[in-house]
Amino acid sequence: MKPFRFATTATTGLVSLSQMQETARFAESVGFATLVFADHLDGQYAPIPLLTAAALATERIQVCSYVLNVDFRHPAVLAQELATLDRLSEGRLAIGLGAGWSRNEYLATGIPFEPVGARVSRVxxxxxxxxGCFGDKPFTYAGKHYTITDYDGQPKPWRQRPPFLLGGGGRKMLGLAAQVADIIGLAPRVPPSRPGGVYFDPASITVAATAEKIDWIRAAAGERFDDIELSTYASATAGYGPPVIVTDAALATARTHVDDINARTGATLTVDDYLDSPHVWIGTIDQLAEKCRSLRERLGISHFMLSPPEVCAELVERLAGL
Incomplete structure (x- = not known):
């Protein structure tokens, strides 16, 4: 089994530089492996400047976009920015890429929100x-979306290929991740209509649904499956408080969430299914530690993105690297 690794975010919203860097140093000190920053167009800073500022304020912790929307940037331009960041951080960059899912961002900016197959193809x-840009010689590429002609990307990263993190909740994106990613983020599916304002499909957050996604990855990855690090994140408490809720009243808290989710969406999610979900982190530190062990034993998941770092510090200090 792979050792436990934990990721967290050092900011939400428009916090000050000093506050973000202080949180980054704290996360590093308690054993988080990675700092992540999201890529959205509403109510937050751009991720690459944040990643750079966090890297320059720390010494060991990895920095990672979680995840860059490929539709927002041409990859040859992005390659220069990422290689620069990898060099400035002396090899501490992981590259998270995604196909985009927030339709509102596309509608607001006029960027076409194409069907998922087209977006995954672009990734x-x-x-x-x-x-190609990270390679040691000029390259040419002719695809449906991008054309590169005898281009030698500069600068080169600290390492020839920083680790890639790709993920999703659907078979197309997970199949691609299985072929090219080093870390695969397992995500809920996002329903097009978001019934009741709930952004995830309740049926997609269960252990059974996650196991099915891992089966898709295994089938697409072939022999490289054992080298892939499986990751999940606390996403299904969104709208109900922080991503991770440390409490002695897990059942009561979960029941409130489940009743609301079912009422909004018409789902039949149970409290047990909700608390067992790889995307729900509610309980005591002991319960959450046991959940980490269970998910690694049952599903092979060893990488967890949990926030805020102050709430999760005891859990990370207990398990990181084991």
Missing amino acids: REAVAVLD
Whole structure:
């Protein structure tokens, strides 16, 4: 089994530079492996400047976009920014890429929100372009979305290929991740209509649904499956408080959430299914530690993105690296 690794975010919203860097140093001190920053167009800073500022304020912790929307940037331009960041951090960059899911961001900016197959195809080509830019010689690439001609990307990263993190909740994106990613983030599916304002499909957050996603990954990855690090994140408490809720009243808290989710969506999620979900982190530190062990034993998941770091510090100090 792979050792436990934990990721967290050092900011939400528009916090000050000093506050963000202080949180980054705290996360490093308690044993978080990675700092992550999201990529959205509403109510937050741009991720690459944040990653740079966090890297320059720390010494060991990895920095990672979680995840860059490929539709927002040409990959050859992005390659220069990422390689610069990897060099400035002396090899501490992980590259998170995604196909985009927030339709409102596309509608507001006029960027076409194409069907998922087209968006996943663009991610596949973006990875190929990034790999070409990071290579040791000029390359040419002719795809449906990008055309590169005898281009030698500069600068080169600290390492030839920083680790890639890709993820999703659907078979197309997870199949691509299985072929090219080092870390795969397991996510809930996002329903197009968001019934009741709930952004995840309740049926997609269960252990059974997660096991099915891992089966898709295993089938697509073939022999490289054992080298892949499986990751999950606390996403299904959104709208009910912080991503991780440390409490002695897990059942009562979960029951309130489940009743609301079912009422809004018409789902039939049970409290047990909700508390067992790899995307729900509610309980005492002992209960959450046991959940980490269970998810690694049952599903092979060893990488967890949990926030806020102050709430999760005791859990991380207890398990990181084991």
